[in-house]
Amino acid sequence: MLLEVRDLHVEFRTRDGVAKAVNGVDYQVDAGETLAVLGESGSGKSVTAQAVMGILDMPPGRITGGEVLFRGRDLLTLKEDERRRVRGAEMAMIFQDALSSLNPVLSVGDQLGEMFVVHRGMSKKDARARAVELMDRVRIPAARERVKQYPHQFSGGMRQRIMIAMALALEPALIIADEPTTALDVTVQAQVMELLAELRREYRMGLILITHDLGVVADVADRIAVMYAGRIVESAPVHDLYKAPAHPYTRGLLDSVPRLDLKGRDLCAIKGLPPNLANVPPGCAFHPRCPMARDVCRTDVPPLYEVSETRGSACHFWRECLHG
Amino acid sequence: MSDNLTLPAQQGSTAAPAETLLKVEGLTKHFPIYGGFPIKRKVGAVQAVDNVDLTVGAGESVGLVGESGCGKSTTGRLITRLLEPTGGKIEYAGQDITHASRRQLAPIRSEIQMIFQDPYSSLNPRQTVGTIIKSPMEVNGINPAGGREKRVRELLELVGLNPEHYNRFPHEFSGGQRQRIGVARALALNPKLIVADEPVSALDVSIQAQVVNLLQKVQEELGIAFLFIAHDLAVVRHFSQRVAVMYLGKVVEVGDRDSIYNRPRHPYTHALLSAVPEVAMDDETENRERIRLYGDVPSPISPPSGCRFRTRCWKAQDKCATEEPPLVQISGNREGHLTACHFPEDPTTQARGEDVVLDPALKALEGSAEKE
Structure with missing residues (x-):
């Protein structure tokens, strides 16, 4: 197993009290596999990724428990300088907003080359040559000329390609992409997703795709983990989940998406709002919004029940949900 | 209907149901670019909206879709007169309001309202x-x-x-x-008309559905006409009876919802529809066509000559570079479905024999993947 997150807990100290952003998350990613982590804002999907990458702001954040095993080694116990060697070289991250993630006063060539200078100790000239190569690989036209340009001279899709190039630079074993296409237009989004999928196949990398877009997930992911209020509520191979969700939240999400056969009619929206993380409801966090909630949901936190060998659901009534 | 019969645009637009509330003709907005030192002169213009025709009937919901920078939001702002049009004509309930003064506009202002994209910056804290x-x-x-x-x-x-x-x-x-x-x-x-500029795109999926339902309720119960501007094709399909597709400041295709989504004729509409990742419960995704456009939308400062889409179009020929295709009804289309293309596509969204992949490097990658 390439990456294994076990029972991860992350808290934030806020003025309203302690917000439990991540509440016992488990997931695994194998080499060459794509795991999609799906959730709405505030579900803890990005915080989990930041904890795995080791870029969580601490304070106010605090990892209060759990393990992040990367190739069998617990990253959370490493010292910062050891951690730094892993970051970028063995695992890399692609961020949502490429414009604010790139340095506006350095040319893209300098920023790409920096990876090689810092991690590989290359000369600036060699690093520049590698930068051109990388830009070619993510299919930026006229890479040799454009390597000298600055981020503002690129379009949104091209900037995101540079982010991908930067993540790929040292051929990491794992890439975490945090909403990589949310800021892009659909035609460009399709290009970028396809590029990411092809490169992942070529390098046999593990990919964690964090997103709120159910459509993007359906196209590229192998497995999917749905997060709600800091916990994974359902985990399944992507086709199983879309065919028959085993958690009412997943069902609600799928029903909220406008579909061809339902046009003009009311969408089945999930009622209410996601909970405040400083004050998560007792029992199942989803129960105030759940159409199937019963007394037991208000008192007992559902464990991740085994639905089949490859899927789990954190719902007391997953059988009903799966067949209803 | 054997030959390629084309009808002028005017006849098609009269097919709009009910009485026409808003009529936009040849609407144009060019934002000037100033440069030079020490005296700044106009050196060019961003042709944000160029010659757009659009009608919205009373109580009708019209969707305006397109990628960022295609001029859909500018069109919305021109219609609400938040921006001054460079050319063209905006007619509201039979009255020309293109260059109406503040005083002339006063009685109309209350009838045209706007909903903005960002619920955080559009409310005074x-x-x-x-x-x-x-x-x-x-x-x-x-x-x-x-x-x-x-x-x-x-x-x-x-x-x-x-x-x-x-x-x-x-x-x-x-x-x-x-x-x-x-x-x-x-x-x-x-109001009688609401211009909604990306009203749900800043919201989470489950909340999006709630707001879409609310807007739908408002539209049906109060009979308010909507100009629904969005980049999310699924939401527009759900909400709007008619849909106009914009590309680089121009309307390239307009028609009934079903006609546009099931029988698109313009290559750009095709590409846009095929690029939308679909949430599919069964295996119908296998039958969907895949078109991957190459590159980005060109700059609206110097748009391509002729058809503006030709630089990314797989059917482009010499004619496309020299002659701008008019927005007309193409044979085989339903009434009111207008397309601006010299070489329209077959009206289907089913998979073609082969995927259209315009990106040369992507093609090479896919080729090598298939060989493995």
Whole structure:
């Protein structure tokens, strides 16, 4: 197993009290596999990724428990300088907003080359040559000329390609992409997703795709983990989940998406709002919004029940949900 | 209908149902670019909207879709007269309002309202919800029966908020609730037309559905016409009866929802529809066509000659570079379905024999993947 997150807990100290952003998350990613982590804002999907990458702001954040095993080694116990060697070289991250993630006063060539200078100790000239190569690989036209340009001279899709190039630079074993296409237009989004999928196949990398877009997930992911209020509520191979969700939240999400056969009619929206993380409801966090909630949901936190060998659901009534 | 019969645009647009509330003809907006030193001169123009024709019938919902930078938001702002058009004509209920003065516009202002994309920046953080919703009535001097406060409470209830929250401030609400406040403000003056500029794109999926349902309820129960501007094709398909597709400042295709989504004729509409990742419960994704366009939208400062889409189009020929295709009804299309293309596509969204992949490097990658 390439990456294994076990029972991860992350808290934030806020003025309203302690917000439990991540509440016992488990997931695994194998080499060459794509795991999609799906959730709405505030579900803890990005915080989990930041904890795995080791870029969580601490304070106010605090990892209060759990393990992040990367190739069998617990990253959370490493010292910062050891951690730094892993970051970028063995695992890399692609961020949502490429414009604010790139340095506006350095040319893209300098920023790409920096990876090689810092991690590989290359000369600036060699690093520049590698930068051109990388830009070619993510299919930026006229890479040799454009390597000298600055981020503002690129379009949104091209900037995101540079982010991908930067993540790929040292051929990491794992890439975490945090909403990589949310800021892009659909035609460009399709290009970028396809590029990411092809490169992942070529390098046999593990990919964690964090997103709120159910459509993007359906196209590229192998497995999917749905997060709600800091916990994974359902985990399944992507086709199983879309065919028959085993958690009412997943069902609600799928029903909220406008579909061809339902046009003009009311969408089945999930009622209410996601909970405040400083004050998560007792029992199942989803129960105030759940159409199937019963007394037991208000008192007992559902464990991740085994639905089949490859899927789990954190719902007391997953059988009903799966067949209803 | 054996030969390629084409009809002029005017005949098609009269097919709009009900009476026409808003009629836009040849609408153009060029933003000037100034440069030079020490005396700044106009050195060019961003051709944000170029010669756009559009009609919205009373009580009708028209969707305006396109990628960022295609001019859809500018069109919305021109129609609400937040921007001054460079050319063309905007007719509201038979009255020409293209260059109407503030005073001339005053009676119409209350009938055309706008809902904005970002529910965080479009509400004044220092005003209470009551003040926010009340102020359009104050500005327009409207005194509803029972007083303004009563009306505000009614509106809050209508959009699904607690009327007791009258004295709260925007920061006490979530994104979806704020967007409801925006909707309540737009409804305060009993408008006939609402221009909604990406009203749900800043919201989470489950909240998006709630707001779409609310807008749908408002549209059906109050009979308000909507110009629904969005980049999310699925939401537009759900909400709008007619859809106009824009590319680089021009409308390239317009027609009934079903006609556009099931029988698109313009290659760009095809590509746009095929690029949308679809949430499919069964195996129908296998039958969908895949078109991957190459590159980005060209700059609107110097758009391509002729057909603006030709630089990314797989069917482009010499004619496309020299002659701009008119927006007309192509043979085989339903009435009211207009397309601006010299070489229209077959009306289907089924998979073609081979995927259209315009990106040369991507093609190479896919080729090597298949060989493995």
